[in-house]
Amino acid sequence: MFSVGLVGLPNAGKSTLFNLLTKLSVPAENFPFCTVKPHSGIVSVPDDRVDMLSTISNSEKKVYATIEFKDIAGLVKNAHQGAGLGNQFLNHIREVDLVLLVVRAFEDEKIIHVENRVSPQEDEEILMMEMTLADQISLEKMLPKLQKETRNGDPMTIAKLGIAEQILNKLVNLQPASNFVLNEDTDKDLIKWRKSLNLLTDKPILKLANISHGGKNIDYDADFAMDIKLESEIVDITEEEREELGLEKQSGVNKMIQQCYQKLGLATFLTTGPTETRAWTFKVGWTAQMCAGIIHSDFEKTFINAEVISYHDFLVCGSRKEAIESGKMRIEGKSYIMQDGDVVEFKVGAR
Ligand SMILES: Nc1nc2c(ncn2[C@@H]2O[C@H](COP(=O)(O)OP(=O)(O)OP(=O)(O)O)[C@@H](O)[C@H]2O)c(=O)[nH]1
Ligand SMILES: [Mg+2]
Incomplete structure (x- = not known):
C-alpha cells in the first residue's frame, strides 16, 4: 500500500x-x-x-x-x-x-x-x-x-x-x-x-496550507488549503450545512486524499457484482495483465483477456447486461493499458 x-x-x-x-x-x-x-x-x-x-x-x-x-x-x-x-x-x-x-x-x-x-x-x-x-x-x-x-x-x-x-x-x-x-x-x-x-x-511533494476559515492568513502558494481544526470539528455535517458555513461542498480532507492519490500516479479500476463492488489501485500505465495480478498473483500467469466497460458507459447503460447489449463491452488483451474507471472482469485459464 x-x-x-x-x-x-x-x-x-x-x-x-x-x-x-x-x-x-x-x-x-x-x-x-x-x-x-x-x-x-x-x-x-x-x-x-x-x-x-x-x-x-x-x-x-x-x-x-x-x-x-x-x-x-x-x-x-x-x-x-x-x-x-x-x-x-x-x-x-x-x-x-x-x-x-x-x-x-x-x-x-x-x-x-x-x-x-x-x-x-x-x-x-x-x-x-x-x-x-x-x-x-x-x-x-x-x-x-x-x-x-x-x-x-x-x-x-x-x-x-x-x-x-x-x-x-x-x-x-x-x-x-x-x-x-x-x-x-x-x-x-x-x-x-x-x-x-x-x-x-x-519523493513527490504536496503542499498543504493550514488556514483559518474567516480568520487572518498569510498568503502562500500551496497545492491546497484547508482549515484543519475546523474540518476536524465538523466531520459529520452535510454538504448543505457546509455551504451555509461558506465552505466548499466537498470536504477539504476528501479532496486532499484524492490529490495524494493522483500525485502518487495512482488510478483505479473497478470490479462489481452481487458479492462486492471494489476499487483496485494500480499505477498509471500498467497493463491489463499486470492489473489482473493485483487481484490474485495467479491471475497474472493465467490471464486470457479482460472484459472492460468504462465506468461512464456502465452508468449510462444501467447494468453490465445492457452495456454488453449496447456493444459497450470491449475484450482487451494482456498489453491493454488499463484506464482509470475501467469496470473489469478478468478471464483466466487453469493453472
Ligand atoms: N487556530 C488554529 N489552531 C490550529 C489549527 N490547526 C491546529 N491548530 C492547533 O495548533 C496546535 C498544534 O496542533 P497539532 O496538530 O498538535 O500540531 P503538530 O503539527 O502535530 O505539532 P507537533 O506534533 O508538535 O509537530 C493545537 O493546539 C491545535 O489545536 C488551525 O487550523 N487553526
Ligand atoms: Mg503532532
Whole structure:
C-alpha cells in the first residue's frame, strides 16, 4: 500500500489532521485495518463510482481503495544534525511514498510558532533545507563505497556512481534530488536503484496550507488549503450545512486524499457484482495483465483477456447486461493499458 507522511514544523497542525483522517477511516469488516499503529492510519479513498456501482449491482459489500497516512513528529531547524528528534524523524520520512508538507498559514497568538512568526514560505524553506541537507549527508556517506566498487570496471556500478554524483551536485547547490532527471531510456534497474536510495527530496511533494476559515492568513502558494481544526470539528455535517458555513461542498480532507492519490500516479479500476463492488489501485500505465495480478498473483500467469466497460458507459447503460447489449463491452488483451474507471472482469485459464 502507498503511504503519505505528514511533514511540518511543530504545531503546524499535523496531528490534528492525522486525527481527522483516522476519524474518517471506516472500520468495516471488509476493511484491512484502520489505525494500525498510533502514528499510522489507513484511510479509504472517497470514490462515488464505488457507491454507484454497488447500488447498480446490489452488492453485499463495498471496498474502497486505501492509502496509509503517517503522522511524523515536528521537524525543527538543524534536524539533519540531530536537533529535535533529528535523524529519527528523518528516517520516518524515508519510508513514505509521498511527502505532504503541512504548513501553517493562520495567525493565532495563542498557538506558539517555533520561530515566533507566521511565515509559510519561510517554513517551507526550512523543511526543504533540512531534507536536502539530510539527503546530502546520506549520499556522501555511501559515495566512498561506490567509488571503490567501480574499480572492477562494472558498467552498472559506474553508471550508479554517475547518478549519485549528479544528484549530490544538485543537493550541494541546495536543490532537491528530484531536480536531477534521468533520461527516459535509462536502464530500469538503474531507475529502481535510484528509488531504493530513498532520498527525501526525491519523493513527490504536496503542499498543504493550514488556514483559518474567516480568520487572518498569510498568503502562500500551496497545492491546497484547508482549515484543519475546523474540518476536524465538523466531520459529520452535510454538504448543505457546509455551504451555509461558506465552505466548499466537498470536504477539504476528501479532496486532499484524492490529490495524494493522483500525485502518487495512482488510478483505479473497478470490479462489481452481487458479492462486492471494489476499487483496485494500480499505477498509471500498467497493463491489463499486470492489473489482473493485483487481484490474485495467479491471475497474472493465467490471464486470457479482460472484459472492460468504462465506468461512464456502465452508468449510462444501467447494468453490465445492457452495456454488453449496447456493444459497450470491449475484450482487451494482456498489453491493454488499463484506464482509470475501467469496470473489469478478468478471464483466466487453469493453472
Ligand atoms: N487556530 C488554529 N489552531 C490550529 C489549527 N490547526 C491546529 N491548530 C492547533 O495548533 C496546535 C498544534 O496542533 P497539532 O496538530 O498538535 O500540531 P503538530 O503539527 O502535530 O505539532 P507537533 O506534533 O508538535 O509537530 C493545537 O493546539 C491545535 O489545536 C488551525 O487550523 N487553526
Ligand atoms: Mg503532532
